[in-house]
Amino acid sequence: MEMTVEREELQAQMLRAMAHPFRIRLLEALSVDEECVCHLVSLFERPQPFISQHLAALKEAGLVADRRVAQRVFYRAADPRIADLLRIARALAGGSEQPPERHTAVPGCNCPKCEISRALARER
Numbered sequence: 001m002e003m004t005v006e007r008e009e010l011q012a013q014m015l016r017a018m019a020h021p022f023r024i025r026l027l028e029a030l031s032v033d034e035e036c037v038c039h040l041v042s043l044f045e046r047p048q049p050f051i052s053q054h055l056a057a058l059k060e061a062g063l064v065a066d067r068r069v070a071q072r073v074f075y076r077a078a079d080p081r082i083a084d085l086l087r088i089a090r091a092l093a094g095g096s097e098q099p100p101e102r103h104t105a106v107p108g109c110n111c112p113k114c115e116i117s118r119a120l121a122r123e124r
């Protein structure tokens, strides 16, 4: 029984960390692809401390993982099943069963991915 209680407490912790409209948006974006903070700032048009604070809470709950590339930290959903969890929660709330679309370059974003995506679009 103790094991079950522990596991239930862990699940509750995880769900509590997700239980915020903006964190759901963040996790949905990070379940599609990894992103750096500056990209998330451009994508959501929110200040960097706001983004960082929510990322830290999601990371603390084990929902977000990060990796450092040179000076930059990229964040992603820590497990591919998080996308399934979000999809089911979205459907239960009356939303779409479709996975969120992969977004293209965000206007004004100078992150490496947006720079590359714009450069590729110019070549076409």
Ligand SMILES: [Zn+2]
Pocket: 038, 039, 042, 105, 106, 109, 110, 111, 112, 113, 114, 115
């Ligand atoms: Zn970007």
